[in-house]
Amino acid sequence: MRKILAIAGSDCSGGAGIQADLKTITSHKMYGMSVITALTAQNTTGVFGVMESTPDFAAKQLDAVFSDIYPDAVKIGMVSSKTLIEVIAEKLAEYKAKNIVLDPVMISTSGSKLLNDDAIETLKYKLMPLADIITPNIPEAECLSGIKIKNKQDMEEAALKISKNFPGHILIKGGHLEDSSDDLLFHDGMFSWYNHEKIKNTNTHGTGCTLSSAIACSLADGFTVAESIFNAKNYLTGALNYNLNLGKGRGPLNHCWNI
Ligand SMILES: Nc1ncnc2c1ncn2[C@@H]1O[C@H](COP(=O)(O)OP(=O)(O)O)[C@@H](O)[C@H]1O
Numbered sequence: 001m002r003k004i005l006a007i008a009g010s011d012c013s014g015g016a017g018i019q020a021d022l023k024t025i026t027s028h029k030m031y032g033m034s035v036i037t038a039l040t041a042q043n044t045t046g047v048f049g050v051m052e053s054t055p056d057f058a059a060k061q062l063d064a065v066f067s068d069i070y071p072d073a074v075k076i077g078m079v080s081s082k083t084l085i086e087v088i089a090e091k092l093a094e095y096k097a098k099n100i101v102l103d104p105v106m107i108s109t110s111g112s113k114l115l116n117d118d119a120i121e122t123l124k125y126k127l128m129p130l131a132d133i134i135t136p137n138i139p140e141a142e143c144l145s146g147i148k149i150k151n152k153q154d155m156e157e158a159a160l161k162i163s164k165n166f167p168g169h170i171l172i173k174g175g176h177l178e179d180s181s182d183d184l185l186f187h188d189g190m191f192s193w194y195n196h197e198k199i200k201n202t203n204t205h206g207t208g209c210t211l212s213s214a215i216a217c218s219l220a221d222g223f224t225v226a227e228s229i230f231n232a233k234n235y236l237t238g239a240l241n242y243n244l245n246l247g248k249g250r251g252p253l254n255h256c257w258n259i
């Protein structure tokens with residue numbers, strides 16, 4: 001049994017965050033664990049409140065997990081604040097966590113801030129160095145690179161810029177592109193494109209959370225990063241195609257389409 005840890009925020013409406021992570025992990029027939037960094041009051045239409053875990057309590061959760069059921073891979077999502085990031089980075093280093101996928105969650109699809117402005121530098125310099133792969137969407141890649149992204153060429157430029165401070169795999173997700181959903185992987189000086197047509201479906205709440213958890217599952221199974229992205233995109237495409245059409249806004253995915 002592969003064991004996957006998700007470090008992320010809770011989405012009470014079940015489409016994104018920890019809930020999406022655990023559903024994804026279970027659909028991969030793996031054992032999911034969760035360190036909750038924040039509670040959010042949100043649904044398919046927006047985020048109405050955030051209550052952060054204290055850094056001490058996040059540390060206690062990390063100790064409880066790592067000292068008992070050592071994870072084969074770790075997915076990190078919403079980390080909310082500077083002090084939470086510091087504690088997470090410290091604990092991941094202390095326990096020598098492996099196969100770390102960092103989704104640098106900053107703003108929800110509905111436009112709410114999920115990372116404090118003063119935490120961005122800490123994310124860049126304390127958490128990113130521990131990750132094997134980071135998976136920014138276009139607005140997050142703009143923030144990490146300082147480059148405005150309007151097309152695929154800008155995505156390549158942004159990846160190059162981010163790579164100056166991060167030697168791991170950089171996956172810039174293209175879900176926010178207008179005419180395709182092509183994702184760009186940059187590693188070791190090489191660009192690889194995962195091309196995908198845009199599925200005509202507005203129910204995309206939690207796509208990023210789902211993709212990063214699915215990548216963590218394949219890494220835990222021993223696939224390379226490039227193979228893990230390919231597998232994760234297949235899983236995500238199924239979850240988008242078999243969408244549930246729930247809620248009044250951007251609805252959730254169907255995580256159980258494959259079981
Ligand atoms: N309408 C869509 N059709 C196909 N793939 C999509 C669609 N929307 C998002 N994706 C894919 O979902 C994943 C998450 O992308 P994105 O929506 O950019 O991230 P986030 O949820 O972090 O904003 C990417 O692999 C992207 O290509």
Ligand SMILES: Cc1ncc(COP(=O)(O)O)c(N)n1
Nearest residue numbers: 009016017108109205206207
């Ligand atoms: C707790 C939590 N974590 C992450 C997201 C981002 O997901 P999305 O980009 O689909 O809004 C979210 N909305 N809520």
